[in-house]
Amino acid sequence: MKVLVLGSGGREHAIAYKCAESSKVEKVYVAPGNGGTAIENKCENVNISKIDEFVAFAKKEAIDLTIVGPEVYLVEGVVDTFKKEGLKIFGPGKIGAQLEGSKSFSKDFMKKYNVKTAAYEVFTEVEPAIEYLKTVDYPIVIKADGLAAGKGVVISETYEDAVSTVKSFIVDDVFKGAGQKIVIEEFLTGPEASILAITDGKTMLPFISSKDHKKIHEGETGPNTGGMGVIAPNPYFTKEVEEDFIKNIMNPTLEGIREEGFDFTGIVFFGVMITQKGVYALEYNVRMGDPETQAVLPLMDSDLVEVIEKALDGKLSEVTLEWKNGHSCCITGASKGYPASYPTGFKITVNDKFASKLFIAGAKEEDGELLTTGGRVLNVVAIDSTLEDARAKAYNDMKNVDFEGLYYRKDIGEIK
Structure with missing residues (x-):
């Protein structure tokens, strides 16, 4: 198979890496990709970023499957366009994508289908x-x-x-x-959890839970960012919490997708809060999260491409997702100044002692070197049998990566 991944961040690097693991996949193209996907096994970057360019490329290269990374393409209707051209693509249509594209649309949807929300x-x-x-x-x-x-x-x-x-x-x-x-x-209070779930419009299967750390500084202080780190599974997402989530949030959401007739074969990302009054839905995203994907996909034992194919065939009910019996810790390395203005163009060095997985989020490959281009530059992801050991590995390997102005939080995954 030939797979096309749309996007250029750490999430897309993680998706491309996971697709490349599949024995069914010969080649993964990433459009436009980044410095990490440029050197990932089986992967090749394609310097295109518009929907009509994606369609032309998919036809020319006889792409078997396209996976959409960022929400903006989904909201713009990339899935509808691909399907009109007879091309196989994973993601919701333009109308279903409004669950992320419009907060008022999603809140009204939640109210209509009795999804527990603020x-x-x-x-x-x-x-x-x-x-x-x-x-x-x-x-x-x-x-x-x-x-x-x-x-x-x-x-x-x-x-x-x-x-x-x-x-x-x-x-x-x-x-x-x-x-x-x-x-x-x-305003609700309690620990937050992120749950990615895959659906074919009839069945919905949740991935393992994760916990994002959104603020720039330790102790969840300072301005919001796109995400400074993630642990998976989320220690607050107990079996009891999961049952509450499935009954009061996930199942009513699936019912709404069915009842509204959304063309929705893709990911629903649930942002939820675990309060003393139960689990509440905070928001929907309609694609994999960033950096949640970087923490969750390395724990997946199932072949992601096979699972997506089952979803596209409407046969997700036949799938049982398999997971490693362990924990992951993902730490984001950011540019000095992020999330405000920040300088770029600094060389990234990775020494020989580095033993974790490195996903590139905001860097380009130039003359054999990686140079920073973004605010969130990279993700260091470590897996181990316990959260403590995964954290220790990730933080140890953060010392084996460097670029001028590198900043990262020191408390990712601390459970009080």
Whole structure:
């Protein structure tokens, strides 16, 4: 088989790496890819990034399967376009992709199908939103409706802070259109969990759980990022919590996908919070998470390509997912200054003692060297029989990687 992976981050490197493990796969093309996929086994980068270019390439190279990494292509309708051309692609159609593309769409969907979620209201104008903010309990959560690269969620501690946030979203348009509509949502407390699940529209199978660390600094402080590290499985996601999740969140979501008639063969990423009143859905994504994918896929014993093929054939009910009996720890190495402005172009060095898996997120390969190009530059992923040992391995190997200004959190996977 020839597989095409769309995207250029650490998630896409992890997907390409997992596809390359399959005995069925001869070649993995990554478009546009990065410095890691350029040198990954069986992989080759293709310097294209537009939907019409993807279609032309898939036809020309007789690609057997295309896997979509980033949400933006799904929201733009890449799946619909590929299917019209008779090409096999894994991901939801444009309408189903609105579960991630619009926070208000997804919250209304949750309400309609009794998915357990926080109370909320939707606003497009400043004044009604400000009036509503006078009636709520604090803290309060304010979300940009559209895609904001994982940064469109603010927790406001006070009324004044909330008013300032609403104005920055709607008036100042800090997210360039994505915050012109906002969702104001009840604040919930408890440990968060991320669960990726694969569906063929009839059956849904959850992957092992994971725990993301979103803030830039230790102790979950500072501004939100795309993700500074992940552990899997999530120690807070107990059997009891899992049963609550399946009954009150996953199954009603699948029912909604069926009832709405979404063309949805792909991934539903559930962001949930484990509260004293049970498990609540925070949000949906409609693709694999980043960096959750980097922690979860190395623990998968099943052949990912075979599982995806079963989903595309509508036969996911025949699949039992197999997992390694262990733990993974993924630590993100970021550029100094991220998530604000940061310099790039620094050489990445990896010494001979490095023993973990290195996924590249924001770097290019040039003349045999890796040079930084992004805010989140790389992911160090280690696996072991216990979380403590996986963490120790990952942090030890972080010392075997370097570039100027390398920053990473020192508390990924600490369980208090």
